[in-house]
Amino acid sequence: MTDTFDVIIIGAGVIGNATAYYLARRGLKVAVLEKSDHIGGGASARNGGGVRQSGRHPAELPLAMYGVKNLWPNLSAELDLDVEYYRAGNLRLGKTGAHLDILAQLVQSAEAGGLDMRLIGAVEARGICPGLAEEVIGAGWCPSDGHANPLLVTLGYYRAARRLGARFISGAEVVELRKIRGRVAEVVTAEGEIRSAGRVVVAAGYESRKILSSVGLDVPMHPLQVECLVTEEAPPMFCQMLGTAMADFYGHQSRHGSFVFGGSHGYEAHAFYGQPLGTSIAASSVCRAIIGYLPALREIKIVRVWAGWLDECADHIPVIDNPAETPGLTVACGFSGHGFGIAPVVGILLAALATEETPVLDLSAFRYDRFRAQV
Numbered sequence: 001m002t003d004t005f006d007v008i009i010i011g012a013g014v015i016g017n018a019t020a021y022y023l024a025r026r027g028l029k030v031a032v033l034e035k036s037d038h039i040g041g042g043a044s045a046r047n048g049g050g051v052r053q054s055g056r057h058p059a060e061l062p063l064a065m066y067g068v069k070n071l072w073p074n075l076s077a078e079l080d081l082d083v084e085y086y087r088a089g090n091l092r093l094g095k096t097g098a099h100l101d102i103l104a105q106l107v108q109s110a111e112a113g114g115l116d117m118r119l120i121g122a123v124e125a126r127g128i129c130p131g132l133a134e135e136v137i138g139a140g141w142c143p144s145d146g147h148a149n150p151l152l153v154t155l156g157y158y159r160a161a162r163r164l165g166a167r168f169i170s171g172a173e174v175v176e177l178r179k180i181r182g183r184v185a186e187v188v189t190a191e192g193e194i195r196s197a198g199r200v201v202v203a204a205g206y207e208s209r210k211i212l213s214s215v216g217l218d219v220p221m222h223p224l225q226v227e228c229l230v231t232e233e234a235p236p237m238f239c240q241m242l243g244t245a246m247a248d249f250y251g252h253q254s255r256h257g258s259f260v261f262g263g264s265h266g267y268e269a270h271a272f273y274g275q276p277l278g279t280s281i282a283a284s285s286v287c288r289a290i291i292g293y294l295p296a297l298r299e300i301k302i303v304r305v306w307a308g309w310l311d312e313c314a315d316h317i318p319v320i321d322n323p324a325e326t327p328g329l330t331v332a333c334g335f336s337g338h339g340f341g342i343a344p345v346v347g348i349l350l351a352a353l354a355t356e357e358t359p360v361l362d363l364s365a366f367r368y369d370r371f372r373a374q375v
């Protein structure tokens with residue numbers, strides 16, 4: 001038996017690190033156990049950097065809006081690290097009437113949630129982002145969306161949490177949670193080390209499912225492999241986040257000039273799981289989509305591609321909860337490909353849950369017990 005902590009967090013991704021920071025800021029003794037030898041080696045440092053409210057599930061929209069209003073603008077100062085956050089808007093592009101119908105639905109859903117998003121015509125879209133293909137006939141425009149550098153945000157939370165005394169233990173794969181007198185109170189690592197805490201937070205991405213099974217919980221989610229690419233540097237072209245009605249690509253231009261793009265190719269569920277470089281078709285499929293919308297990028301060179309794994313939940317929104325059947329345990333997983341943009345607010349919400357305070361936002365949509373038999 002080794003150390004005892006107020007809170008043990010499992011997983012040093014952006015969710016775990018943000019939670020560690022907000023808990024350490026309250027003066028709690030926090031440990032983060034990370035399976036790999038790296039901090040942020042999961043989805044958190046592999047993602048596209050979108051800090052998006054538009055296109056969110058209605059349940060997630062209040063979290064995204066709270067973060068953009070209250071947390072993202074001050075995050076660099078708070079973490080004492082420039083996280084390259086830009087609130088320059090999100091243009092979601094369309095080329096056909098069917099695309100505009102999809103965009104109109106997104107606008108309607110955004111408006112219902114109180115988000116400023118509207119449909120704009122091709123001329124206005126080109127005014128915002130010159131260089132769009134002639135075929136673009138309209139776009140959904142959300143001026144308060146943006147992007148940030150996921151590596152810097154993830155490592156920024158890690159460094160800031162450490163400065164406040166949080167302990168990060170890498171190479172520590174948690175294989176089991178244990179209850180003492182009905183309360184989750186211990187974690188066991190693959191090497192047989194046991195650590196105890198007043199509260200355990202599971203924030204281990206798709207691998208949370210296996211960890212949670214040791215105390216009889218099951219979140220219906222599965223790993224989904226998605227990919228990104230980064231190009232050589234180029235002169236500044238646009239500072240918005242771009243996407244399309246069909247989600248065939250999304251991306252932004254980073255501060256030093258590289259474009260970071262991701263997108264779908266349709267075979268994500270059948271990817272060669274565990275292959276960190278991704279499939280052979282993703283980059284070409286995403287590039288075809290990009291060139292169809294931004295022909296000026298035809299000659300730009302790709303310098304790197306990579307894959308990452310999503311914790312895809314059955315209903316596409318996360319579980320953020322203290323399940324009633326497991327006192328002492330907080331669950332944070334199932335972010336389904338959009339956890340980066342809401343990570344700061346989720347960190348604050350989890351810090352409240354872990355200390356059994358009332359969170360600043362209603363979390364009832366994210367309860368563990370929402371899953372019911374479908375038939």
Ligand SMILES: Cc1cc2nc3c(=O)[nH]c(=O)nc-3n(C[C@H](O)[C@H](O)[C@H](O)COP(=O)(O)OP(=O)(O)OC[C@H]3O[C@@H](n4cnc5c(N)ncnc54)[C@H](O)[C@@H]3O)c2cc1C
Nearest residue numbers: 011013015035042043044047048050174205308339340341
């Ligand atoms: C290619 C790609 C593009 C994306 N683009 C966007 C985007 O533009 N905008 C957006 O909002 N979101 C995006 N996402 C989603 C976003 O990255 C994730 O939702 C977010 O990073 C989830 O963070 P996390 O901390 O929960 O998970 P992770 O970053 O995966 O962290 C989980 C950590 O737990 C550790 N772990 C696992 N098992 C154990 C164990 N047994 N013991 C100890 N540690 C363990 C893992 O090693 C990992 O470090 C994208 C994801 C990918 C892959």
